[in-house]
Amino acid sequence: MRILISGASVAGPVLAYWLNRYGFRPTVIERAPTLRKTGGHAVDLFRPSLRIVERMGLLHTIADNEVGTERVTFLMEGASPIRLDHHSALGVTNGRHVEIMRDDLSEIFFDATRDDIEYVFDDSITSVDDGQDEVRVTFGHGSPRSFDLVIGADGLHSNVRGLAFGEEHHFSHHLGGYVAVATVPDHLGLSAEMITMADPGRMLAMYSPRQMDEARVIFMFRTPGRLDYHHRDTTRQKELLREHFGGTGWEAPRLLAELDRAPAFYFDEITQLRLDNWSRGRVSLVGDAAYCPGPAVGASTSMAVIGAYVLAGELAAASGDHTAAFPAYEREMAGYVRKARAYAVRMVKQVIPGTRAQVWAGAQALRLIGALPAQMGRALSKRINSTGVHEDVEVKNYPDSLQD
Numbered sequence: 001m002r003i004l005i006s007g008a009s010v011a012g013p014v015l016a017y018w019l020n021r022y023g024f025r026p027t028v029i030e031r032a033p034t035l036r037k038t039g040g041h042a043v044d045l046f047r048p049s050l051r052i053v054e055r056m057g058l059l060h061t062i063a064d065n066e067v068g069t070e071r072v073t074f075l076m077e078g079a080s081p082i083r084l085d086h087h088s089a090l091g092v093t094n095g096r097h098v099e100i101m102r103d104d105l106s107e108i109f110f111d112a113t114r115d116d117i118e119y120v121f122d123d124s125i126t127s128v129d130d131g132q133d134e135v136r137v138t139f140g141h142g143s144p145r146s147f148d149l150v151i152g153a154d155g156l157h158s159n160v161r162g163l164a165f166g167e168e169h170h171f172s173h174h175l176g177g178y179v180a181v182a183t184v185p186d187h188l189g190l191s192a193e194m195i196t197m198a199d200p201g202r203m204l205a206m207y208s209p210r211q212m213d214e215a216r217v218i219f220m221f222r223t224p225g226r227l228d229y230h231h232r233d234t235t236r237q238k239e240l241l242r243e244h245f246g247g248t249g250w251e252a253p254r255l256l257a258e259l260d261r262a263p264a265f266y267f268d269e270i271t272q273l274r275l276d277n278w279s280r281g282r283v284s285l286v287g288d289a290a291y292c293p294g295p296a297v298g299a300s301t302s303m304a305v306i307g308a309y310v311l312a313g314e315l316a317a318a319s320g321d322h323t324a325a326f327p328a329y330e331r332e333m334a335g336y337v338r339k340a341r342a343y344a345v346r347m348v349k350q351v352i353p354g355t356r357a358q359v360w361a362g363a364q365a366l367r368l369i370g371a372l373p374a375q376m377g378r379a380l381s382k383r384i385n386s387t388g389v390h391e392d393v394e395v396k397n398y399p400d401s402l403q404d
């Protein structure tokens, strides 16, 4: 059975891996000319997704590529610096968590699948014609081809979703903020430490991955409504950052000045996708394309890995019958997606406190977490951060291969 997957980041290659293992014939098409190595940001894999990558034989490779954050220092207006170990800051209670750069993770998944799976780079789907028995697909560059199923694993602004479900604005909800990431020199020498600074309506964080010389800076800020800018107009986006972070202390002036020299820059609205279901006929969606709870606030990389594994598992269980597999996949993921959406809404408010009182309350909570014995502190942090949504999700166990 021929299955076309759009997107070679996290969900796409994981789905391709498991489909191949179950005897399907996946092809992955990626818009970028090569595997992205443009910068990216740190992402999280919690215990349930680590179990899946362990079954893929990739746990050690992934652990070897950890970002290496050991401590988080919080700078908050009117409070002295608060230092927590990384798991206490995040609310990880079982010790099983890996933070890794998204581009490194994609590369690991790509390397694990490249010999068995057809990858087509530098191309994009232009139409999907869902017929009775197959889907006729046209591409920007390649010749038209037919597939039994088409899966969009092409991220928050999914092309496949646009073609099969309609325009993004029907499903996307503004969560009240914006996020930017830039690559900057590590002038603070931040080995193993992330520093975050919050004052009302804005948050700034800086870290330097263990395997890189440079650092990443994340800017997040709140707005009452949507801002006016074009998604390709990086000059305007940098201007918006300067407007919103003007007058911010700590390293903000220097980091804002670095923006014009930054080799990699990303800016987006923090939006949440709310689709009631994510399959139409022979077309389905996985990962951020289907259920992005919000970039940078949803810990959605674990969800992309789990969703890909569940979709492949349900297709195998239904012997490729998508009319049974797609609804089963949606049923399996629905509860997790619902909780992840609520988690992201809370995270926006927590990560970017809106008022001085919220900044103060956040500082008190962090201080209390730091004052408790480690395991109790992590448990409290888990409660406050709702990390259990990702740490404790139950994932159905699918066989390793069809023979099992």
Ligand SMILES: Cc1cc2nc3c(=O)[nH]c(=O)nc-3n(C[C@H](O)[C@H](O)[C@H](O)COP(=O)(O)OP(=O)(O)OC[C@H]3O[C@@H](n4cnc5c(N)ncnc54)[C@H](O)[C@@H]3O)c2cc1C
Residues within 6 Å of the ligand: 006, 007, 008, 009, 010, 011, 012, 029, 030, 031, 032, 036, 041, 042, 043, 044, 045, 102, 123, 124, 125, 153, 154, 155, 156, 157, 158, 159, 160, 179, 180, 181, 266, 286, 287, 288, 289, 295, 296, 297, 298, 299, 300, 301, 302, 304
């Ligand atoms: C700033 C930021 C910070 C984040 N921080 C965290 C975090 O701390 N923890 C965490 O767990 N997650 C985090 N995330 C979320 C995480 O990056 C995503 O959940 C994860 O990458 C989703 O994987 P995906 O494969 O579904 O989609 P993506 O990683 O978005 O990949 C989509 C792929 O599709 C490709 N593509 C796009 N359009 C087309 C097309 N037309 N044709 C073919 N290919 C196409 C893209 O090039 C890309 O390779 C963050 C996201 C952002 C933006």
